[in-house]
Amino acid sequence: MIQLLEVHTKKELKQFIMLPYTIHKNHKEWLPPLISDEWKIFDKTKNHSFEHCNTILYLAKKNNAIVGRIMGIINHIYNKGSNEKNVRFFGLECYDDAEVYDKLITAVEAWGKEKQMDKIIGPLGFSDKDPQGFLIEGFKEQITVMVTNHSYEYMISHTERNGYQKKLDIFQYTAKIPEKTAEIYTRIAERATRNGYKVKEFKKSNQVKPYINDVFQLINKTYKDIYGFAPLDDKEAKEFSERFLPLLKPQYIKLVLDASNTIVAFVVAMPDISEGFKKTKGRLFPFGFLHILKAFKKTNQLNLLLGCVDENIRNSGLVALLNIALLDAARSNNLTVLDSHLILEENTKMRAIIERMEHTIYKKYRIFEKSLD
Structure with a gap:
């Protein structure tokens, strides 16, 4: 049986922050972020962005072990400026367990509905400066770079199985200087x-x-x-x-x-x-x-x-x-080598600058969406 826990205490927040280091322990392409930086993202006493967002953090527990996590974010500044009513899911991590994944994602969907949101998108954090998207191509190419999300391939199938579709793709280039x-x-x-x-x-x-x-x-x-x-x-x-x-x-x-x-x-x-x-x-x-x-x-x-x-x-x-x-x-x-970091598929001007060099698109990420109606 899976138990869903809302994060309230500092101990629970530490479990939330440290879980990916266990899940990705043997994932050679995954780049561990600095733990101190993770506290600056997820601790509301350290991140001013919490002040203009509704947020919720969940842990999934199975057989007395923490096996998954997810964050829900409603960014009111963005929603108002874009005339949208979106809830974002962010920081979603779990093992290859469909039951755990479903428990986590449906919890944020339900929370978003309670807040009168009409769509859920993600992975997407407080802004585009946080790691975004699930990796969809380039799983075995090379280690990822800072502020990117080198997720496991199974996250795609679990996301699509829950009725999510492509919102937009993000490209990462390597080019010869x-x-x-x-x-x-x-x-x-x-x-x-x-x-x-x-x-x-x-x-x-x-x-x-x-x-x-x-x-x-x-x-x-x-x-x-x-x-x-x-x-x-x-x-x-x-x-x-x-x-x-x-x-x-x-x-x-x-x-x-x-x-x-x-x-x-x-x-x-x-x-x-x-x-x-x-x-x-x-x-x-x-x-x-x-x-x-x-x-x-x-x-x-x-x-x-x-x-x-x-x-x-x-x-x-x-x-x-x-x-x-x-x-x-x-x-x-x-x-001798330039990494473009993340460029939106639709950002043709920036892509053109990189593509004037000898280049390869070596990773692609996807932000998904789903209607909550």
């Missing part, structure tokens, strides 16, 4: 420079901090039409930057400023440290950070994380400026 910048990019970048645009580069992380608020304002402005994105307020932006800035190398953060020194475009990338993260088993201390430092030195791959261009000036050559600055930095550090 060209040995030199294409001449067309150089010409376009020169034109952008003549029009007063310039690249701002950094050597130290503390040099980035004064620009963080303006970067997130640009994100809120340009990401508004990206599925699942909800604008981040100042507290959420601060929490997000504090999670990731310590792991970033400033030479892979590039901003474009206009003649009045306003940020109009940016890109953030980082050397791939997945192998180091794998060895930490989710813990930075006492020795996990040493594995990460070693991975920084050994990798030949650069992972894209975030980027955007002010939508009012997208044809002003700013992509060329960012492309040249970022790939020059990669080449100077002997990086």
Whole structure:
């Protein structure tokens, strides 16, 4: 018999957070997130996003063992801005057990109905910055990268068996970094420079901090039409930057400023440290950070994380400026491979930029939906 438990206590939340480390213990392609980061996502005292969302967390218990988990989220800011009434399921983890999966997913469906929602979508977290989608292709290709969801293949069959259909797919590319910048990019970048645009580069992380608020304002402005994105307020932006800035190398953060020194475009990338993260088993201390430092030195791959261009000036050559600055930095550090991270199938402009290089789509993820009527 399966017992469903709503998470209330700190002990139960710890069980919720730690369950994936058991389920994926022998899953060589799975990348364990930092346990400290998981607390920052799922603990309402640490994550400001809880303040404008309804949430519920469930654990499934079978034979006195925790065997599954799921979170339900109603993001009121997103729903209001998109004129939708969606409940999201997120963090769904279980063994290959149809009874457990069904118990978890139907619990969030029922909760969503109680809250007068008319559709359930997922996997999708508080925003598109959380791991999203179940993996549908690329299960055995290679270890995943940060902030992606390398789920087991059986999650697809259990989801579809419960009446869920495709909402949208997300692509992840690997591409060869060209040995030199294409001449067309150089010409376009020169034109952008003549029009007063310039690249701002950094050597130290503390040099980035004064620009963080303006970067997130640009994100809120340009990401508004990206599925699942909800604008981040100042507290959420601060929490997000504090999670990731310590792991970033400033030479892979590039901003474009206009003649009045306003940020109009940016890109953030980082050397791939997945192998180091794998060895930490989710813990930075006492020795996990040493594995990460070693991975920084050994990798030949650069992972894209975030980027955007002010939508009012997208044809002003700013992509060329960012492309040249970022790939020059990669080449100077002997990086030869670029990982696109996650790109929505419908984001044809971003996909076109990657597809100009020698590339392969090596993983695909899917966000599902189901009517609750």
